[in-house]
Amino acid sequence: MAVKSLRMGVVGTGFGRYHMEGYSKLEGVQVHAVCDLNLEEARFFANQYGAKHVFKDYREMFAMDELDGVSIATPNCLHAPMTIDALKKGKHVLVEKPMATTPKEAEAMVAAAKKAGKRLMVEQAMRFAPDTQLLRAYFDRGVFGEVYYAKSSWIRRKGWPKLNFPPGGTMGRGVWFIRKEEAGFGALGDIGVHLVDLAWYLMGAPKPVAVTGMMWTKVAVPLLKKKRLPVEVDEMAAGAIRFENGQLLAVDVSWDAYNEPMQEVRIFGDKGGATLFPAKVYRGEDIMETAELSTTFGAYEPVDPYAHFVACIRNPEMKCIAPGDQNIQLIKMLDGIARSAQTGKEVRL
Ligand SMILES: NC(=O)c1ccc[n+]([C@@H]2O[C@H](COP(=O)([O-])OP(=O)(O)OC[C@H]3O[C@@H](n4cnc5c(N)ncnc54)[C@H](O)[C@@H]3O)[C@@H](O)[C@H]2O)c1
Structure with missing residues (x-):
């Protein structure tokens, strides 16, 4: 047909x-x-x-x-x-x-x-990365057992949009990225949105109940001022999110820091665990490296976000990998970190 x-x-x-x-x-x-x-x-x-x-x-x-x-x-x-x-x-x-x-x-x-x-x-482009989909397949099959803790981090050096990205490039070129009114968040909304989401997705998207966090804008301030750019949004954000069944997710992200650049996601479960960069699964005492992961459950088909969106349009019954209704919780977690940083208190969701 x-x-x-x-x-x-x-x-x-x-x-x-x-x-x-x-x-x-x-x-x-x-x-x-x-x-x-x-x-x-x-x-x-x-x-x-x-x-x-x-x-x-x-x-x-x-x-x-x-x-x-x-x-x-x-x-x-x-x-x-x-x-x-x-x-x-x-x-x-x-x-x-x-x-x-x-x-x-x-x-x-x-x-x-x-x-x-x-x-x-x-x-949520990083949900569609082949390694994320692979680890999620392990989560779905219960390989990690009960996930009780996760840790997620993305630290850049000289990674401020507008300030550090080339003007003619395809990424981070607009000044809106660093204007509070237009961007809403700084590093937290730009890269924290990916890293909170990745760990949360690999935990099975439990319901968040409370958030605590802090945000700072430190390292790039002298250069922002020198270039007469706005100093309005967070350069670094760190937080902890508690979920309804006692799980915790700890996250930190930064556009610039005097530290080693890195990306990390770790999942801790009572039967197994995983890391994402690089993808590795701990199945009890067995350690499975990336190449082995892709063959365990049969041939692995990568999922392209645009193809998936089109497939979802064509088939109303298809389960969407990154649906809007689930994403409300993600925005609540980011907003919770920002509000906790402002008030100095834990935010109940
Ligand atoms: N999924 C990812 O990995 C990823 C990567 C980069 C950017 N993004 C997101 O994509 C969005 C855009 O980011 P970008 O890097 O392309 O920014 P950008 O500033 O390079 O591009 C935004 C474009 O929107 C246009 N625009 C602004 N207001 C408009 C309006 N009223 N009507 C029509 N066009 C308008 C601008 O002229 C500009 O060309 C942001 O939300 C960003 O977070 C996502």
């Missing part, structure tokens, strides 16, 4: 260009429209991926009847208004991380998706 061809629109030509690339590789999927305030760039990518329509105003793009779904890859503060508008106009939405800048926004987005009866998926 021939499948219906899907027409997709993409707002934002920074990371959004990877959404276009992702859709363009899929059979029966067309990049139909591109939108950006920078019309020249929108035209360039529309041309590259064969999109017929170019817009500056996202509302006009979402008003097109023939569009089936949209990707939203704009500054964080625009995720909620754009997502809600797209859903109201009957489009499925794939929105970039962090899904929203407040839990209230995230809840409104999910309510809009429910009302519209459309998919809302969050581009």
Whole structure:
């Protein structure tokens, strides 16, 4: 049976260009429209991926009847208004991380998706990394037993968006990344959103009940001031999240630090455990390295986020790997760390 061809629109030509690339590789999927305030760039990518329509105003793009779904890859503060508008106009939405800048926004987005009866998926790209999917398969088969603790860390050196990233590059180029009103969070929302999510996903996404945290902006301050850039968002955040069955997740992330750059996720269970960078599983006393992990449960098929979003649109019964409703909890955890840092108190969720 021939499948219906899907027409997709993409707002934002920074990371959004990877959404276009992702859709363009899929059979029966067309990049139909591109939108950006920078019309020249929108035209360039529309041309590259064969999109017929170019817009500056996202509302006009979402008003097109023939569009089936949209990707939203704009500054964080625009995720909620754009997502809600797209859903109201009957489009499925794939929105970039962090899904929203407040839990209230995230809840409104999910309510809009429910009302519209459309998919809302969050581009938690690191969930789709082959090693993450492999470890999750071990979690799902009970290899770790009861997971009681997890630890997650991403420390960069000279990794501030705008300040340290090349202006002509594809990542961290907008000054909005370091403006509180537009980004919502600093390092916590930019890279903490990935690392909290990875550990939480590999713990089986238990329900968070309390959060404590601190945030600092220290190392890059002299350079930010020298370059007359805003000193508004967290450079480093650290926190601990307690879950309903007594599990704990400890996390720290930083855009800059006088320390060794690293990424780490560790999962501690009563039957086994795992590390993610590199992927390793401790199955009781047996240690399984990455190469062995991919063959244990049969041939491993990598999951591409764009293909998965399209598959979710085509099959309403399909379980989404990164659904909007689950992501509300993630935004609550990040918001909890920020609120705890402000008040000096534990935040109950
Ligand atoms: N999943 C990932 O691994 C990953 C990686 C990078 C960025 N991101 C996320 O993607 C989003 C965008 O980040 P980026 O690095 O592409 O930023 P960017 O600043 O490079 O690009 C954002 C684009 O949005 C456009 N834009 C702004 N306001 C607009 C509006 N009202 N209408 C239309 N276009 C508008 C800008 O002109 C710009 O081209 C952010 O939420 C970021 O967190 C995710």
